[in-house]
Amino acid sequence: xxxxxASNWFTETCPLFPGQRFSLQVQEVLYSGRSxxxxxxxxxxxxxxxxxxxxxxxxxTERDEFAxxxxxxxxxxxxxxxxxxxxxxxxxDGGVLREVxxxxxxxxxxxCEIDKEVTxxxxxxxxxxxxAIDHDKVTVVNAEGSTFLREKQHSYDVIITDGSxxxxxxxxxxxxxxxxxxKQALKPGGLICQQTESPWLFPHxxxxxxxxxxxxxxxxxxxxxSMPTYPCGEMGYLLCSLHTKPLNEPQRVLTEVQQQExxxxxxxxxMHKAVFTLPSFAHKIFYGSNDSEEKPN
Amino acid sequence: xxxxxASNWFTETCPLFPGQRFSLQVQEVLYSGRSxxxxxxxxxxxxxxxxxxxxxxxxxTERDEFAxxxxxxxxxxxxxxxxxxxxxxxxxDGGVLREVxxxxxxxxxxxCEIDKEVTxxxxxxxxxxxxAIDHDKVTVVNAEGSTFLREKQHSYDVIITDGSxxxxxxxxxxxxxxxxxxKQALKPGGLICQQTESPWLFPHxxxxxxxxxxxxxxxxxxxxxSMPTYPCGEMGYLLCSLHTKPLNEPQRVLTEVQQQExxxxxxxxxMHKAVFTLPSFAHKIFYGSNDSEEKPN
Numbered sequence: 356x357x358x359x360x361a362s363n364w365f366t367e368t369c370p371l372f373p374g375q376r377f378s379l380q381v382q383e384v385l386y387s388g389r390s391x392x393x394x395x396x397x398x399x400x401x402x403x404x405x406x407x408x409x410x411x412x413x414x415x416t417e418r419d420e421f422a423x424x425x426x427x428x429x430x431x432x433x434x435x436x437x438x439x440x441x442x443x444x445x446x447x448d449g450g451v452l453r454e455v456x457x458x459x460x461x462x463x464x465x466x467c468e469i470d471k472e473v474t475x476x477x478x479x480x481x482x483x484x485x486x487a488i489d490h491d492k493v494t495v496v497n498a499e500g501s502t503f504l505r506e507k508q509h510s511y512d513v514i515i516t517d518g519s520x521x522x523x524x525x526x527x528x529x530x531x532x533x534x535x536x537x538k539q540a541l542k543p544g545g546l547i548c549q550q551t552e553s554p555w556l557f558p559h560x561x562x563x564x565x566x567x568x569x570x571x572x573x574x575x576x577x578x579x580x581s582m583p584t585y586p587c588g589e590m591g592y593l594l595c596s597l598h599t600k601p602l603n604e605p606q607r608v609l610t611e612v613q614q615q616e617x618x619x620x621x622x623x624x625x626m627h628k629a630v631f632t633l634p635s636f637a638h639k640i641f642y643g644s645n646d647s648e649e650k651p652n
Numbered sequence: 653x654x655x656x657x658a659s660n661w662f663t664e665t666c667p668l669f670p671g672q673r674f675s676l677q678v679q680e681v682l683y684s685g686r687s688x689x690x691x692x693x694x695x696x697x698x699x700x701x702x703x704x705x706x707x708x709x710x711x712x713t714e715r716d717e718f719a720x721x722x723x724x725x726x727x728x729x730x731x732x733x734x735x736x737x738x739x740x741x742x743x744x745d746g747g748v749l750r751e752v753x754x755x756x757x758x759x760x761x762x763x764c765e766i767d768k769e770v771t772x773x774x775x776x777x778x779x780x781x782x783x784a785i786d787h788d789k790v791t792v793v794n795a796e797g798s799t800f801l802r803e804k805q806h807s808y809d810v811i812i813t814d815g816s817x818x819x820x821x822x823x824x825x826x827x828x829x830x831x832x833x834x835k836q837a838l839k840p841g842g843l844i845c846q847q848t849e850s851p852w853l854f855p856h857x858x859x860x861x862x863x864x865x866x867x868x869x870x871x872x873x874x875x876x877x878s879m880p881t882y883p884c885g886e887m888g889y890l891l892c893s894l895h896t897k898p899l900n901e902p903q904r905v906l907t908e909v910q911q912q913e914x915x916x917x918x919x920x921x922x923m924h925k926a927v928f929t930l931p932s933f934a935h936k937i938f939y940g941s942n943d944s945e946e947k948p949n
Binding site: 364366373374375376377378379380400401402403419422553555579580581582583585586587588589614619620621622623625626628629630632633634635636638 | 661663670671672673674675676677697698699700715716719850852876877878879880882883884885886911916917918919920922923925926927929930931932933935
């Protein structure tokens with residue numbers, strides 16, 4: 356891991372996005388170790404606050420994490436008329452959970468994280484992320500997502516998959532069988548949300564996910580929103596539901612007072628609508644077209 | 653400049669965004685020199701095609717430049733009912749010009765680029781960028797933007813400022829006096845478009861621009877859209893008009909046939925509407941609010 360810190364710069368290295376690199380200047384390494392599942396690193400950066408890195412890939416920074424967590428939580432939760440039972444697969448850093456518990460409709464949340472070390476380290480070094488871990492509504496289970504889901508039938512209104520990239524421990528969370536398991540674990544009218552990377556970088560992944568999910572769910576949409584410290588500066592959010600109302604409009608519109616009470620800095624009902632509008636190259640990738648020129652490069 | 657190429661990686665260095673770095677893997681350096689105004693570099697990258705760099709900052713890559721050029725050209729041109737006379741300040745690489753001439757309404761375009769070396773190098777090494785430079789509609793003037801504008805009165809329907817970052821040669825293009833000059837050079841009902849960086853990185857710049865421009869123009873709006881190889885993966889587009897119709901809806905809606913004929917891969921009329929919707933932190937920065945917590949970090 357020492358190579359990554361040449362001259363006090365941490366440089367992200369991942370075979371998923373070759374030919375490009377993002378680096379953050381390091382002030383102090385706060386934690387570096389290996390769990391049963393992955394390398395875990397936390398450092399204080401010069402201009403992005405504290406940074407969590409898993410297997411060499413930036414998971415969140417103090418400066419921009421709210422954008423990701425708010426979209427991962429509020430896009431699906433406002434797309435359901437009454438989200439009482441929520442499951443988060445992954446998300447051991449607590450960030451998505453922190454946003455989910457803000458909804459008074461939510462009665463019970465289960466966090467299913469394979470690696471309990473992530474949560475332990477986050478509690479210690481990223482405490483603003485883990486504020487909801489000990490909340491009354493919350494149950495934490497340390498298990499592998501697919502294994503956990505196999506036991507579940509019609510249990511959740513919303514399932515959020517907050518895994519890492521489609522490589523290593525999280526690879527199975529992008530395969531067809533996983534979307535079948537999720538469907539079976541949903542209550543009637545339920546819906547799922549999953550991070551799906553940027554269409555700039557993963558056109559084939561997104562094309563496949565679109566095709567797979569449209570065979571399983573009646574309503575499937577892709578949103579894309581700004582996220583500076585992820586590759587290409589954005590993140591894709593896949594939403595699939597068993598209800599047939601359009602997912603690009605919130606079923607529950609948060610008032611300005613609610614947004615303020617929830618301390619939102621990224622999500623608004625207007626953003627909810629806007630982020631489902633894709634550039635034409637990305638629309639063709641995800642929704643398909645007869646045009647053979649579907650890749651931006 | 654050699655430091656930037658350690659181990660065949662080009663690393664962007666700019667004091668405007670400290671603590672973060674973006675790098676592209678280099679296959680071959682095609683051109684490296686210094687003009688009267690700046691360092692100019694072109695290289696073949698491993699995964700982003702050819703790359704143009706001015707004073708150490710990436711200006712465009714073959715893979716994603718269409719996103720920036722399409723927004724810089726089609727956002728303002730579709731916001732005007734009949735854009736016959738167009739001025740581009742900067743934009744010597746020809747990319748915005750290539751998009752502007754696609755509009756049959758446009759009768760005359762002037763490209764005012766201070767550095768003719770940029771165009772010469774682009775013609776040689778980035779020929780798909782400069783396809784419109786010798787077009788019948790086009791006049792190229794090598795002059796400084798503000799100086800050129802001082803001579804102009806009510807001459808243009810649309811003025812697009814495609815300058816580099818607010819430092820060095822392009823600094824004056826972000827100051828109050830420049831927006832007065834632009835206004836005076838516009839025909840009645842005219843409008844301007846300028847690149848304005850990301851709200852994540854330049855909150856104070858954007859707050860100032862919003863305040864200045866609202867004093868000069870009746871209609872002022874900020875759009876933000878994905879641009880992977882710019883810092884934070886996005887670019888801001890400032891639009892100000894002398895007409896009072898909302899700029900977040902196109903005055904001329906391009907049909908699907910028109911979009912296809914123009915070879916668009918990013919801009920759509922739906923994207924036009926979507927990109928003016930800002931995350932709440934960015935909305936507060938640009939449009940102001942009583943909330944003191946206006947910065948994301």
